[in-house]
Amino acid sequence: xxxxxxxxxxxxxxxVPYQLLRxxxxxxxxxxxxxxxxxxxxxxxxxxxxxxxDGIAFAELFAPDGEFVGVRGSAKGRDQLAELARSxxxxxxxxxxxxxxxxxxxxxxxxxGGAVGKEYLVMVDIAEGGKPGGDFSSIGGHYEDAYVKTxxxxxxxxxxxxxxxxxxxxxxSATVPSITRPAAAFAPVxxxxxxxxxxxxxxxxxxxxxxxxxxxxxxxxKGSLYASVFTEDAEFHGPPAVPGGxxxxxxxxxxxxxxxxxxxxxxxxxxxxxxxLIEPSPEGARGKVYLLVIDIAQSNKPxxxxxGGHYEDxxxxxxxxxxxxxxxxxxxxxxxxxKAEADAAAGASPAK
Amino acid sequence: xRKGLTVxxxxxxxxxxxxxxxxxxxxxTELTPLDYIEIxxxxxxxxxxxxxxxxNGYMYADVFTSDGEFVGRQVPLTQGREALARVARSVRKGNPMYVRHFIxxxEIHPSPEGATGKVYLxxxxxxxxxPSSxxxGGRYEDxxxxxxxxxxxKRRDARNMGTPxxxxx
Numbered sequence: 001x002x003x004x005x006x007x008x009x010x011x012x013x014x015x016v017p018y019q020l021l022r023x024x025x026x027x028x029x030x031x032x033x034x035x036x037x038x039x040x041x042x043x044x045x046x047x048x049x050x051x052x053x054d055g056i057a058f059a060e061l062f063a064p065d066g067e068f069v070g071v072r073g074s075a076k077g078r079d080q081l082a083e084l085a086r087s088x089x090x091x092x093x094x095x096x097x098x099x100x101x102x103x104x105x106x107x108x109x110x111x112x113g114g115a116v117g118k119e120y121l122v123m124v125d126i127a128e129g130g131k132p133g134g135d136f137s138s139i140g141g142h143y144e145d146a147y148v149k150t151x152x153x154x155x156x157x158x159x160x161x162x163x164x165x166x167x168x169x170x171x172x173s174a175t176v177p178s179i180t181r182p183a184a185a186f187a188p189v190x191x192x193x194x195x196x197x198x199x200x201x202x203x204x205x206x207x208x209x210x211x212x213x214x215x216x217x218x219x220x221x222k223g224s225l226y227a228s229v230f231t232e233d234a235e236f237h238g239p240p241a242v243p244g245g246x247x248x249x250x251x252x253x254x255x256x257x258x259x260x261x262x263x264x265x266x267x268x269x270x271x272x273x274x275x276x277l278i279e280p281s282p283e284g285a286r287g288k289v290y291l292l293v294i295d296i297a298q299s300n301k302p303x304x305x306x307x308g309g310h311y312e313d314x315x316x317x318x319x320x321x322x323x324x325x326x327x328x329x330x331x332x333x334x335x336x337x338x339k340a341e342a343d344a345a346a347g348a349s350p351a352k
Numbered sequence: 353x354r355k356g357l358t359v360x361x362x363x364x365x366x367x368x369x370x371x372x373x374x375x376x377x378x379x380x381t382e383l384t385p386l387d388y389i390e391i392x393x394x395x396x397x398x399x400x401x402x403x404x405x406x407x408n409g410y411m412y413a414d415v416f417t418s419d420g421e422f423v424g425r426q427v428p429l430t431q432g433r434e435a436l437a438r439v440a441r442s443v444r445k446g447n448p449m450y451v452r453h454f455i456x457x458x459e460i461h462p463s464p465e466g467a468t469g470k471v472y473l474x475x476x477x478x479x480x481x482x483p484s485s486x487x488x489g490g491r492y493e494d495x496x497x498x499x500x501x502x503x504x505x506k507r508r509d510a511r512n513m514g515t516p517x518x519x520x521x
Contacts (some may be wrong), residue, residue: 031385039388042459045472097490097514099472102456124474126489127514134474134486134514198384202393274454275396288400290451290508292476310451324437331480332452 001161017146018160029110031199036154037108037147044159045101051085051094058085062156063148064243068162090123097126100137104318106211114148114157118214120269121161122303136303140164140296142269153208160318166297167265168219169335197280204322205278205315209289213271219263226260227267231316231323269308270294278315283325285315291329308332380462387467390503391496395471398505399453402440406413406448407441417497417504424510452476452487465506466497473513488516 029037040061047058059081062068067076069291073083088094095307123137141163197205208229215226230236235251250256275290285291293306309331316325333341383391394415396403398407401412408449416422422439430439440446458471490513495506 035385039459042457045457046459046470069521097512098488099491099512102454102474103470104456124486125487126474126486130515132515133517134489136486180382199389202386202389209507216386267430274456275399275451277396277400279392290399290454292454292478301492305478305484307480308476308484330449333447333449334479335447335450336445337479338447 005178007138008242015123018118018146023338025215027110029115029273031156031203033115034108034203035199037117038106040147040154041103041117043143043158045103046098048085048089049095049100050098051088055082055085058082062159063150066156067158068156069158071161071163078258087200090137095126096128096130099126100124102272103143105142105213105269107207107210108147109213111146114146114154117143117145117147117261119143120272121144122296123274136294136297136305138297138303140269140294140303141267157222162267164269164298165265165267166298167268168262170295170298195280197278201285201317201322202278204286206276206285206326208315208322209273209276209311209313212272217264217268217270218266219260220266221258222263223257228328229324230256231325234324234326236327236329258279269296275310281314283314284317284322287311287313287315290315321347353368358401363517378449383462383467387498387503390419391460391467391469392480394454394496394505395458395469395492395494398508402443403446403450403452404448405440405443405446409437412440413437415505416508417499417506420505420507422508422510425513426516429460451478460496463495465495466503467495469496470495473510477517485517488513488519 044058044061046052047061048105051058056078059078062081066081068074068081068089069113070089072089073084075081097145100123102124103119103124104122106117107119108115108117112231120142121140123139124134125137126134141161143279144160144162146157146159147154149155186209212226212229215223218225220226230253232253233251234253234256236256237248241258250259270293272292272294273289274292276287277289278287288310290308290310292308295301295304295306297303309329312328312330315322317323353459398412398415400406401409401415404411405413406412410433413433416433416436418433418484419431420433420436421429422436423429428438428454430436445452452475454474454476456472456474460467460469463467470491472489475487476484477487479518490510493512496503497506498504
């Protein structure tokens with residue numbers, strides 16, 4: 001067995017490769033390219049968590065000269081990558097149920113030589129040591145990737161893990177407003193005159209939700225990245241984020257941009273999106289997407305879930321591509337909580 | 353009655369992790385990008401169907417084929433539309449505002465039946481005003497078939513799960 005070359009790295013890793021590739025002349029990506037890259041990222045988690053095929057499954061996700069760069073070390077080439085997977089990137093212990101790396105918010109862009117991408121990561125300890133349930137680990141952040149198309153399909157040219165870090169003070173409470181009116185029961189809208197969506201449509205709409213998270217978390221471009229996923233006249237409604245606060249009723253890109261003004265840096269991750277359900281509609285498309293606001297461990301505070309819920313969206317196809325026309329956020333509430341709220345509201349109503 | 357014992361072997365044959373791209377073998381039709389997306393949407397609809405209990409549980413049941421089956425570590429095999437709808441209806445907390453099943457890392461491969469897949473799951477109890485916790489986590493292993501109504505789950509195996517934090521739904 002070859003000895004893995006471990007290179008100690010500081011937390012402030014250079015982001016040059018990702019940014020450099022992204023800035024160079026990009027080639028277009030087909031829907032199949034994007035799907036295959038998305039599948040590559042999914043296989044990464046399985047290969048790492050199961051350590052399948054003695055680490056070879058993980059190594060084969062990379063190009064022959066592919067490289068993984070982590071906080072504690074790096075590995076390049078098939079042998080080193082396989083050894084890295086065998087020995088475990090974070091811990092030598094294999095996850096008990098073979099599940100730990102949850103990747104979300106995967107964005108993919110064409111770039112010189114192939115493509116680049118980013119993906120959020122939160123690690124979860126599931127039933128470790130026979131303990132019921134699971135716990136979020138202290139590990140979270142995002143990957144910055146370069147992909148290359150080889151004779152065997154898309155592969156990682158480089159994958160670098162960037163641990164969560166905020167340049168600005170962390171928020172104490174939820175940053176996403178919630179609304180308390182009942183969410184709509186999901187009903188297919190195709191019968192109402194919606195057309196068909198192509199694979200490219202689905203992928204573009206999915207990317208909106210992910211870019212939304214990157215824009216909100218990083219504050220990139222003084223909120224302009226966040227605002228860019230909306231139409232010029234988009235609406236995002238809701239009651240106060242905190243009890244007694246001002247009702248939330250933003251309309252227009254400029255008003256929305258105000259929500260993402262804080263520059264937390266590119267390493268800050270908090271809004272984890274998944275379960276993006278998309279259907280054609282008369283407007284273009286409608287969708288729902290789950291959200292977990294996860295505060296990754298920092299300053300001796302363990303990782304915790306700040307809040308969870310779902311968005312309900314209307315998307316339209318503009319000259320610049322798909323955009324969010326309306327977005328509502330709903331915090332998760334059980335049927336029992338809704339009934340208790342309804343009963344309390346009825347009790348509080350003045351007698352007629 | 354349990355049908356199709358042949359699907360049991362899929363876990364051994366098709367989920368041998370190779371890491372590399374799965375080249376379609378003889379008798380296996382390549383999946384189109386839209387096939388991948390529709391299968392991903394199917395798995396997502398599963399989560400909404402279970403959490404919302406929409407359409408009296410049939411939104412959940414209808415992500416399966418009419419003879420589709422779900423087998424889990426904690427639950428007996430459930431097969432058929434009515435039995436599956438009852439499972440969704442039994443989620444006492446379910447409603448359109450309830451979110452609990454978060455899925456990620458959906459890996460899909462073409463197969464002789466249509467497609468197979470595996471997907472991570474974490475069931476998170478997260479409700480306003482209450483502490484959050486992970487109820488259970490693990491992964492599903494699936495067999496998908498394309499029906500006249502679109503892609504459906506033929507079999508979902510949830511035996512690769514941890515132990516739930518507390519019993520019950």
